[in-house]
Amino acid sequence: MNKRVVKNIIIKEWYLTLHDMNSSMLITVLPLLVIGQMILVIFLVFRFTNLSEISIGLILNSIDVAAKTFPFISQLPLREQLLSLMIMQMPLYMLLIPVMIGIYFATFSIIEEKTQRTLEPLLATPASTEDILLAKGLSALIPAYAMTLICYVITVSAVGFIFGFQHTRILLSYIWLMGVIFLSPLLGLLAFLLGVMTSAKHTDVKQAQNFSLFIIFPIFGLIGLQFTGIIPLNALTILGYIAVLILIDYLLLKSAVSVFSRSKILTNWK
Amino acid sequence: MFAITTSNLTKLFPNGRGIKDLSIQINEGEVVSLLGVNGAGKTTTVRMLSGMILPTSGTAEIFGKNIVKDSIEIHSLVGLLTETPGFYEKMTLEMNLRFFAQFYENLDYEKQIDKYLGIFELTDRRKEFVSTLSKGLKQRLAICRAMIHEPKILFFDEPTSGLDPESALSIKKIIKKLKEEGRTILLCTHNLTEADELSDRIAIIRGKLLEIQTPEELKKKYFKRILVVKSSDANAGNLEKVKKLLSVDAEVKDRCFNIAINSESENVKGDIVKLLINGGIDVQEFYEKENTLEDAYMKVMSEEKEK
Numbered sequence: 001m002n003k004r005v006v007k008n009i010i011i012k013e014w015y016l017t018l019h020d021m022n023s024s025m026l027i028t029v030l031p032l033l034v035i036g037q038m039i040l041v042i043f044l045v046f047r048f049t050n051l052s053e054i055s056i057g058l059i060l061n062s063i064d065v066a067a068k069t070f071p072f073i074s075q076l077p078l079r080e081q082l083l084s085l086m087i088m089q090m091p092l093y094m095l096l097i098p099v100m101i102g103i104y105f106a107t108f109s110i111i112e113e114k115t116q117r118t119l120e121p122l123l124a125t126p127a128s129t130e131d132i133l134l135a136k137g138l139s140a141l142i143p144a145y146a147m148t149l150i151c152y153v154i155t156v157s158a159v160g161f162i163f164g165f166q167h168t169r170i171l172l173s174y175i176w177l178m179g180v181i182f183l184s185p186l187l188g189l190l191a192f193l194l195g196v197m198t199s200a201k202h203t204d205v206k207q208a209q210n211f212s213l214f215i216i217f218p219i220f221g222l223i224g225l226q227f228t229g230i231i232p233l234n235a236l237t238i239l240g241y242i243a244v245l246i247l248i249d250y251l252l253l254k255s256a257v258s259v260f261s262r263s264k265i266l267t268n269w270k
Numbered sequence: 271m272f273a274i275t276t277s278n279l280t281k282l283f284p285n286g287r288g289i290k291d292l293s294i295q296i297n298e299g300e301v302v303s304l305l306g307v308n309g310a311g312k313t314t315t316v317r318m319l320s321g322m323i324l325p326t327s328g329t330a331e332i333f334g335k336n337i338v339k340d341s342i343e344i345h346s347l348v349g350l351l352t353e354t355p356g357f358y359e360k361m362t363l364e365m366n367l368r369f370f371a372q373f374y375e376n377l378d379y380e381k382q383i384d385k386y387l388g389i390f391e392l393t394d395r396r397k398e399f400v401s402t403l404s405k406g407l408k409q410r411l412a413i414c415r416a417m418i419h420e421p422k423i424l425f426f427d428e429p430t431s432g433l434d435p436e437s438a439l440s441i442k443k444i445i446k447k448l449k450e451e452g453r454t455i456l457l458c459t460h461n462l463t464e465a466d467e468l469s470d471r472i473a474i475i476r477g478k479l480l481e482i483q484t485p486e487e488l489k490k491k492y493f494k495r496i497l498v499v500k501s502s503d504a505n506a507g508n509l510e511k512v513k514k515l516l517s518v519d520a521e522v523k524d525r526c527f528n529i530a531i532n533s534e535s536e537n538v539k540g541d542i543v544k545l546l547i548n549g550g551i552d553v554q555e556f557y558e559k560e561n562t563l564e565d566a567y568m569k570v571m572s573e574e575k576e577k
Contacts, residue, residue, distance in 0.1 A: 004372065015361065016360060016361070020360070116359060118356040118358060120322075124345060128342065262322050
């Protein structure tokens with residue numbers, strides 16, 4: 001790795017991102033809106049839902065599953081139990097943040113290079129394609145990871161102040177700490193690599209970003225499965241997610257490195 | 271040592287296009303034009319020689335460095351002006367140059383930026399965004415970028431393509447100046463006048479090398495000398511008479527006889543005119559048609575098509 005080359009590209013990527021209104025809003029404001037909306041929904045459900053109107057049987061089953069990981073939940077009143085169940089899903093929503101930022105950076109950065117015709121002059125420099133890919137990856141992953149951690153801290157604080165600090169025990173449990181610390185960079189990398197590969201075939205940022213749905217839908221699927229108690233939330237589940245993501249990231253990295261070669265970019269890319 | 275040596279250099283794409291068996295040597299300080307139609311293989315050749323795409327077969331060396339094994343070193347030896355000079359439009363001129371210059375080791379890039387912005391008269395605009403520049407100025411900036419690391423060879427891919435006449439002229443002046451400085455330049459173009467004006471030698475390619483000569487040699491080899499005789503008798507009826515008188519090929523065009531000259535001698539023009547006058551043909555004016563590279567180029571191309 002040539003540090004000078006990597007640093008040079010990262011600085012350029014960040015400069016261009018910060019000087020583009022859409023990009024800077026997506027990285028700074030949108031994650032805050034995601035968690036703000038999530039907290040608001042939980043607040044409204046907690047405050048205004050009539051427990052008799054919801055399917056108690058399903059909820060009770062989910063609460064039983066959740067209580068196996070967090071035993072303190074079983075001692076709370078039913079309304080508080082429902083609240084805990086919803087708070088348990090918050091970190092999964094937070095994992096959408098590295099996905100959004102990762103895929104946006106990859107597609108914006110590469111497709112902008114293609115449309116502005118800067119890729120060929122960049123490839124004419126002595127920078128290796130591995131260094132270029134690494135730099136672009138880091139320029140996406142660093143803000144993606146930082147924003148996830150910032151949103152995590154904000155979420156924990158907001159939950160504490162709004163719903164009471166006993167509920168932060170779920171968010172601060174080693175299970176979710178492990179999830180946020182390890183799953184978010186792995187998901188960010190997955191999104192970035194998928195972004196690189198789809199950018200090779202597209203000349204439009206939006207077209208390429210549509211592929212992010214391949215990552216976002218499974219995350220929503222997991223939220224649903226976890227909420228209904230079908231997949232229990234525990235350390236083993238998180239370790240399983242981490243292992244699967246490492247494997248997928250490894251395979252995607254190999255493909256992305258192969259796609260991101262000088263010859264292929266100049267002859268095969270659209 | 272040659273600046274560029276290629277031996278049976280070939281790059282073929284799945285669609286059958288590319289360049290086949292290119293073998294040329296280019297001396298240091300020489301300006302060589304690759305002349306050919308779109309899709310003839312000019313850009314492919316430049317991309318191979320600048321170590322950006324791998325050849326299918328054959329070898330090439332830039333100052334003794336192999337384009338495959340030493341590709342990263344080759345990037346420092348060559349400066350590339352791409353067909354479309356892409357820049358980061360939301361960055362200033364100097365930021366763009368700084369970004370590209372920082373990839374080269376042991377380069378005082380601030381000094382180089384000052385030097386080349388000065389040479390190409392862009393110093394006053396260094397703090398402006400690239401998006402504010404005209405196409406001609408962007409092309410000048412692109413040449414700055416290609417030269418910022420003092421490369422030993424410059425590859426210019428269609429440097430005046432799409433420019434207005436004034437900008438094209440200013441780019442040609444820059445290339446002439448670089449030629450006078452003794453830079454080695456490989457120029458890709460389909461502009462015949464540009465190739466004629468700027469090159470020491472011209473390589474005509476169309477998927478393979480068809481010819482490589484100096485512009486003068488090319489014209490001499492492929493251009494027939496034509497004597498244009500303005501005459502009130504220039505009509506189809508008198509054409510056969512003229513052909514018989516001179517025993518050469520001739521045609522009538524724009525009230526003139528265009529007569530093929532089959533001799534290198536300068537005196538032959540006078541002899542032809544004497545024969546015409548003696549044969550009763552009115553001669554008002556005569557001159558030899560100037561050789562153009564366009565004729566030579568079209569001849570090479572038509573010969574290739576006939577094959």
